[in-house]
Amino acid sequence: MGIITISFILLSLLAIGSGIMMISSKNPVNSILWLVVVFFAISGHYILLNAQFLAIVNIIVYAGAIMVLFLFVVMLMNLNAESEPAKNKRLQFIGIISGGSLLLVLLSALMTAKNAQPVMVAGGNAGLIKTLGKVLFTDYVLPFEISSVLFLSAMVGAVVIGKKD
Missing domain, CATH: 1.20.120.1200 (NADH-ubiquinone/plastoquinone oxidoreductase chain 6, subunit NuoJ)
Incomplete structure (x- = not known):
């Protein structure tokens, strides 16, 4: 074994x-x-x-x-x-x-x-992370950046909704 x-x-x-x-x-x-x-x-x-x-x-x-x-x-x-x-x-x-x-x-x-x-x-x-990073930032860079902007807008929206008047 x-x-x-x-x-x-x-x-x-x-x-x-x-x-x-x-x-x-x-x-x-x-x-x-x-x-x-x-x-x-x-x-x-x-x-x-x-x-x-x-x-x-x-x-x-x-x-x-x-x-x-x-x-x-x-x-x-x-x-x-x-x-x-x-x-x-x-x-x-x-x-x-x-x-x-x-x-x-x-x-x-x-x-x-x-x-x-x-x-x-x-x-x-x-x-491996090296292979994943290489594929992510070459072939899928546009969807990755779009998803990061989407997450950023969701966080801003959560702060705006949670903010008291």
């Missing part, structure tokens, strides 16, 4: 274990922190696939910005156990049926994927 295989197995176990802890945790803040661990494990998988840009964006955007936003929302909601509404049995039944259906779809996909070709790991330079 090579170092890539061992790293993949360890990152997979970390992601699965953290995902189980995220789902089974009663405290929403602990669930969010376990989700951050899942995002870091997924970023490790991206690095193993030679997609460094996706790994960095995953850490910055998901593990950074969105998880901080989730923490703020949970803190502002002031979740107390005594103010929690009663659980609806019908919704629990619908959730069990939906989860079972998803499990059946995943199992059928795994059964049909017996003859799948293995993925080439750590080969080529398709996911």
